[in-house]
Structures are given as structure tokens and as C-alpha cells.
């Protein structure tokens with residue numbers, strides 16, 4: 477096509493020049509004839525260009541282009557076809573956008589689109605009821621101005637959103653929301669918000685039930701244990717047949733008491749998100765006492781327990797909670813590794829934060845158990861656990877305490893080679909003493 481037009485144009489130009497030369501020969505004014513001929517051609521081209529310009533600027537959507545002659549006609553038609561194709565494509569895209577907007581508007585979950593800085597770009601109707609966003613006033617506002625809970629701000633700024641965040645609604649504190657953010661495109665955010673009030677209520681009922689049952693069982697158990705103790709204090713008056721039975725009853729009673737204590741502690745940990753206490757805790761001193769208790773627990777089994785702790789590194793939080801988490805890890809190492817085993821406790825800091833590692837060279841744990849280890853009552857080997865007198869709640873307590881201190885638990889272990897339980901705490905929780 478291009479080639480054709482190239483030839484035709486050349487021919488047309490040659491024809492024009494030939495005609496001008498002929499006219500020049502006849503009139504004896506060759507130069508003038510050429511100038512007039514070429515100027516006429518240029519003027520015609522310019523007038524076509526002006527017509528095109530006028531049509532492009534002023535035409536109505538469906539108005540066809542003016543008739544053009546030769547190459548100009550083809551240029552007009554090509555532009556017109558291109559425009560119509562674009563309009564059709566735009567219409568199709570708009571229909572898709574309309575359908576997506578209609579369906580998301582009908583959703584009961586809130587859908588909110590935020591730009592890379594967290595400013596509101598678009599949201600559906602549910603976002604107005606769940607979060608109280610107002611159309612169109614809030615458009616372009618930062619989301620953190622509208623959802624003011626500090627936990628949301630922290631969650632939003634963290635920029636990795638693997639876990640959803642649960643919050644009371646800013647509009648109605650009895651409504652509980654679950655917020656999940658996904659990043660897409662050019663670091664923009666898609667925020668999904670679900671009403672989880674019902675789930676939250678059920679969860680609360682479960683927690684209350686466990687806490688109440690544990691609490692109610694405590695009193696009768698204390699009475700039974702008290703009588704057993706009195707009976708065992710008068711061993712001479714007992715028939716030897718009963719002695720062993722009573723001793724076992726006392727043992728199981730103590731186990732039940734430990735279970736109830738752990739259940740109540742877990743219920744207490746679950747009741748709030750953060751510890752009420754947030755003082756810097758001297759972890760090195762805490763570990764020293766845990767180390768002594770561990771030596772006592774080991775007793776005749778004579779584990780070799782070593783402790784390395786950075787004395788300048790303190791951790792913000794509740795001393796009682798941290799004590800129960802760390803002692804659970806160290807006592808587990810004593811309980812589960814054979815006599816004479818080596819146990820190393822290490823507390824150190826680096827640019828990522830502070831870390832506590834408890835390493836043992838005990839039997840280790842098979843990889844398939846690791847992800848489930850922090851579940852309540854999960855035991856690798858039920859028969860072995862009953863010998864150790866564990867409640868099965870130790871690591872669940874550790875996990876909860878760490879969550880409340882913004883930390884996380886890392887477990888690495890291989891069968892026959894021992895296990896390492898490491899707690900990682902972010903720098904925000906660490907206080908370093910400067911010398």
C-alpha cells in the first residue's frame with residue numbers, strides 16, 4: 477500500500493512538473509510556470525491538512541470525516557477507523573469496569589482501593605457502613621486518618637500482610653472487623669474488611685467457658701488434694717494396700733492442678749492483646765533464676781546447662797509472662813533430653829532485634845510435628861508426654877506470650893540431633909543499656 481502511494485505520488489508530481497514545463501515552453505516563462513504549479517500543489521495539500529485538523533478538533537463522536545482526495549482521503553478514513561476501534565474497546569472496558577463495580581458494590585464485605593501512600597481511591601458501599609467512609613468527601617484522604625486505631629497504623633506500616641488484623645469497627649465498637657490487605661500493581665493496596673462479630677462472640681464464649689470451668693474446678697480439686705495430703709501425712713494409720721493408690725491420686729491431683737493453672741494462664745493471656753506491664757525486664761537475671769530452677773529439675777539426671785546472656789539487653793514487657801515462656805522452653809529441654817544431655821541458653825541482640833535460643837541435644841522432633849507443636853495439647857508422643865508430667869500447654873503459652881510481646885517462635889529440630897527453640901523479638905521491644 478505504502479509502495480503504491482509512493483509510486484502514485486511520484487508520478488503525480490512528475491506529471492505536474494511536466495505540465496508546468498510545457499506551459500513554460502509555450503509562454504516562455506518556465507520558472508514562473510514551475511513556481512505557480514508547485515505553489516498550487518502546496519496550497520492544496522495545506523488546505524487538506526487544515527480540513528483534517530478542523531475535523532479532528534470539532535467532529536461529533538459519530539460524524540464521518542470529510543471526503544478527501546487521494547492519499548488524504550485514505551488518511552482521513554484510517555484515522556476515523558482507528559477512532560471507532562478505540563471507542564469500541566473503551567466501551568467494552570467500561571462495561572467490564574461497570575460490572576466489577578456493581579458486583580463489588582453488592583458485596584457485604586468492604587472493598588477499598590488505596591494508592592501506594594495509603595490514600596483512598598475507591599471503595600464500595602459496605603466500606604461506608606463498616607468503616608464509616610463518606611463518599612465523596614473522603615476520596616484522597618489517608619486511610620490512617622479514618623481508621624485511627626494504633627494497631628491498624630502499625631499493621632499498615634509493617635507492609636507485609638500475611639496475617640489479617642482484627643479490630644473493633646470505628647463506627648460501632650460492638651462490631652468486630654477483620655482486615656486483610658493485599659499489595660498489587662505499583663505498590664497499591666487492596667483492603668478487604670469483613671464483619672466477624674459472630675465469630676468473635678463465639679470465640680469469646682469459648683474463652684469464657686474454658687476460663688470459668690478451670691476456675692470452678694479449682695476449689696473442689698484443692699479440697700480433694702488437701703484431704704489426700706492429710707491422709708498421706710498419717711501413713712502409719714493406713715493399710716499398705718491404700719498407700720500406693722493414694723500416692724497416685726495425689727500425683728494425678730497435682731497434674732490436674734498444673735493443667736488448670738496453665739489453662740487459666742492461657743485464658744488470661746488471651747483476654748488482652750498486650751501485657752499491662754511494659755517495663756524493661758533484665759532478661760539475663762531472669763535466665764539466671766530459670767537456669768537454677770532447671771538445675772534443680774534435672775537433679776540426679778545431671779544435665780550440663782550453660783548460659784550466655786547479654787547483660788546490656790533488656791526486653792520491654794511483663795516479667796511474669798516472660799518468665800513462664802522462657803522457663804517452659806528450658807524445662808522442656810530438661811524434661812525431654814536424656815540425663816547428662818547438654819543444654820545451651822543464649823540471649824543476644826543484633827540489628828534485627830533480640831533473640832533467645834534454647835538448644836538441647838535430646839531426641840529431637842520429626843519435621844512433620846513442628847508446625848503443630850504450639851497447638852494446645854499437641855504431643856509428639858502421647859505415651860512419653862504422660863511420663864514427663866507435661867500439660868501439653870507449655871508451647872501454646874510460649875506462643876501467646878511471644879505474640880503479646882510482638883515476638884515469634886522458631887523451632888528447628890532433627891531426629892536424634894536435638895532441638896533449638898528460638899524466640900525473636902523486634903528492635904521496638906528491646907532496650908539496650910548504653911555504657
Ligand code: ADP
Pocket residue numbers: 804808809812813836838839840841849850854855856857861865866867868869870871872895
Ligand atoms: P508438654 O507439657 O507436653 O511438654 P509442650 O507444649 O511444652 O507440652 O510441648 C509439646 C510437645 O513438644 C511435647 O509433648 C514434646 O513432645 C515436644 N517437645 C517440646 N520441647 C521439646 C524438646 N526440647 N525436645 C523434644 N521434644 C520437645
